[in-house]
Amino acid sequence: MAVVVFRSFYGSSEPGTTSHDGCNPVESVAPPFHFILPFEWLPTPTATPETGTQDAERLEPLYHVILLDDDDHTYDYVVEMLGALFFLPLETAYQHAIEVDTKGRTIVITCERPQAEFARDQIHGYGADPRMPRSKGSMKAVIQPVYSGPS
Numbered sequence: 001m002a003v004v005v006f007r008s009f010y011g012s013s014e015p016g017t018t019s020h021d022g023c024n025p026v027e028s029v030a031p032p033f034h035f036i037l038p039f040e041w042l043p044t045p046t047a048t049p050e051t052g053t054q055d056a057e058r059l060e061p062l063y064h065v066i067l068l069d070d071d072d073h074t075y076d077y078v079v080e081m082l083g084a085l086f087f088l089p090l091e092t093a094y095q096h097a098i099e100v101d102t103k104g105r106t107i108v109i110t111c112e113r114p115q116a117e118f119a120r121d122q123i124h125g126y127g128a129d130p131r132m133p134r135s136k137g138s139m140k141a142v143i144q145p146v147y148s149g150p151s
Helices: 075-086 090-103 113-124
Strands: 003-007 034-038 062-068 105-112 141-145
Touching: 062 090, 062 113, 075 090, 075 105, 075 113, 090 105, 105 113, 113 141
Parallel strands: none
Antiparallel strands: 003 034, 062 105, 062 141
């Protein structure tokens, strides 16, 4: 039989414990006490952890939100939009602006499909670049599944 030992907290005058400035009248007359409980009295876990992933717990597939380049929006517009919509720091948003300009596209975020569709729609609804008179609307974005490899 295993034994668990409990110790009272009334022994605040013992070495190594903090004093309660005489707030507890019991400690002046009662010494610290210990009591022992047999291990069988303690609750035992009734559930065991399961291994593997159940169908309901499977992770949702991820999607990239990809911003596409055009010649109708300035770097300032891209930086401003990414900061406003995705709370990206100035430097990160600027790096995306460079990438979309030089490579024609940049992955803005990666998330589950509903959030990716919302992010794409937010980009489409951001509006024209007021710095460029020829800008007639928002930038374009697409969502694309993240390749997870063979199952």
